[in-house]
Amino acid sequence: MTTASRIILLLGLALLWAPGRSLANESAGHEEAAPAHGESAHTGSEGAKGEEQENSAETGEEQTPAIPNLTPEEAAKQPFGLVRTLQSVQDQIAQGSASAHELQKRFLSELNVEMRKMPSEVWDDPRNARAAVVFVLIGGDPRLANDLLSRTPLPPVDERLLKGALAFGEGRTQDAIQFLEDIDVRSLEPGLAGLVALIQGTLVGKKEAKKAIALFDDARLLSPGTLVEESALRQEVLLVAREGDFEKFDKLASQYSRRFGKSIYARNFRRQFFAGVARQDFKGTSEWISRTEAELMKLPLGERGGAYLSIAEEATLAGNVAIASFAAGKGAEFAREGSAEKERARLYEGAARLVTDDYEGGLKTLNGVAKHKLRHADKEIHEAALSLAGQLRKWPEAPEESSEAIPPGVARAQDLISKVDTLLGGDAQ
Numbered sequence: 001m002t003t004a005s006r007i008i009l010l011l012g013l014a015l016l017w018a019p020g021r022s023l024a025n026e027s028a029g030h031e032e033a034a035p036a037h038g039e040s041a042h043t044g045s046e047g048a049k050g051e052e053q054e055n056s057a058e059t060g061e062e063q064t065p066a067i068p069n070l071t072p073e074e075a076a077k078q079p080f081g082l083v084r085t086l087q088s089v090q091d092q093i094a095q096g097s098a099s100a101h102e103l104q105k106r107f108l109s110e111l112n113v114e115m116r117k118m119p120s121e122v123w124d125d126p127r128n129a130r131a132a133v134v135f136v137l138i139g140g141d142p143r144l145a146n147d148l149l150s151r152t153p154l155p156p157v158d159e160r161l162l163k164g165a166l167a168f169g170e171g172r173t174q175d176a177i178q179f180l181e182d183i184d185v186r187s188l189e190p191g192l193a194g195l196v197a198l199i200q201g202t203l204v205g206k207k208e209a210k211k212a213i214a215l216f217d218d219a220r221l222l223s224p225g226t227l228v229e230e231s232a233l234r235q236e237v238l239l240v241a242r243e244g245d246f247e248k249f250d251k252l253a254s255q256y257s258r259r260f261g262k263s264i265y266a267r268n269f270r271r272q273f274f275a276g277v278a279r280q281d282f283k284g285t286s287e288w289i290s291r292t293e294a295e296l297m298k299l300p301l302g303e304r305g306g307a308y309l310s311i312a313e314e315a316t317l318a319g320n321v322a323i324a325s326f327a328a329g330k331g332a333e334f335a336r337e338g339s340a341e342k343e344r345a346r347l348y349e350g351a352a353r354l355v356t357d358d359y360e361g362g363l364k365t366l367n368g369v370a371k372h373k374l375r376h377a378d379k380e381i382h383e384a385a386l387s388l389a390g391q392l393r394k395w396p397e398a399p400e401e402s403s404e405a406i407p408p409g410v411a412r413a414q415d416l417i418s419k420v421d422t423l424l425g426g427d428a429q
Contacts (some may be wrong), residue, residue, distance in 0.1 A: 096262030129155035142169025194223025278314030305334025312348035
């Protein structure tokens with residue numbers, strides 16, 4: 001047994017003996033309240049079990065597999081025990097543990113091998129079948145789901161969950177949506193419900209923001225204090241920002257800072273958030289500027305200048321003039337005169353001003369940038385901005401005369417281009 005495995009086993013045993021967290025008896029408290037699709041609720045007495053088996057025999061219905069009684073040591077080595085321990089390690093990552101992050105990598109690598117070597121009968125236990133779904137959804141080898149789908153009979157878990165997990169693990173987004181989207185997460189066992197809601201929201205977030213937001217709300221409520229909640233919050237904040245829901249944005253951003261401010265993903269989240277602010281065409285740009293500044297004020301003083309410049313760069317590339325100009329101006333305040341950061345701020349400010357009423361001022365600022373202090377990517381932006389400046393004030397050359405008739409499609413295209421040129425010319429004046 002490796003060092004990582006010993007640590008994990010000890011952690012698993014601690015979880016199993018903790019009050020209210022017994023995995024060995026996991027099904028006793030949850031199966032009756034929320035059975036998964038395709039599973040029967042387990043009764044509490046032997047007499048009830050016997051009656052259920054007799055009724056099943058008479059009706060020809062499939063019987064729910066018996067759940068073995070396990071000692072804490074045995075449960076810790078079962079798939080459901082191992083996966084719950086892995087989730088516990090991931091939850092520590094959400095609280096900022098760098099050592100947990102490294103431990104997770106090693107443990108996940110070991111489980112990718114161990115889980116597929118488990119005896120076939122192990123998967124007859126509904127807890128282990130559900131654990132297989134969880135394992136694949138949280139980063140485990142998707143081949144495990146494929147192995148279980150090849151079994152006869154199938155494991156006692158909703159087949160859509162296994163197929164959805166396999167598709168998600170293999171990066172087949174549309175297939176994953178097809179299998180998972182109609183599953184009612186509130187009917188699932190608590191250890192699975194929040195995770196499935198998170199995955200559902202992640203899958204539809206790009207195309208159906210409002211639906212994803214509702215799913216992330218479910219994920220947060222069903223898995224409080226976990227990496228599932230942390231991930232749901234991170235994604236939901238960006239979505240409500242895009243939707244222009246100021247009140248909810250304030251609430252969720254504050255909640256993330258309070259609950260998961262030390263998460264190892266927090267810094268990356270802030271970068272994503274500020275980049276997202278810069279790229280999106282938000283409803284109510286001026287209000288978003290003030291709210292973004294409020295979030296930036298939470299950063300250490302030494303990080304703010306760089307954050308403003310990153311926002312300015314993203315906004316410049318996305319054509320968000322107001323945000324680019326705001327962020328460039330703020331970035332300039334943090335940069336010392338003559339520094340590369342000061343020149344970057346001038347570059348983004350000048351580029352943004354080109355398409356405002358202050359075209360001349362923007363061009364003058366661009367021409368005054370010390371190019372030799374710019375990064376390669378910024379030099380390309382500088383060249384593109386100067387090229388744009390030339391095009392904005394340049395009359396297009398008249399085309400050569402032709403005796404051939406202009407096709408109707410081309411004529412319509414030329415008419416549209418002419419209208420666009422007129423609009424651009426008006427904006428640039």
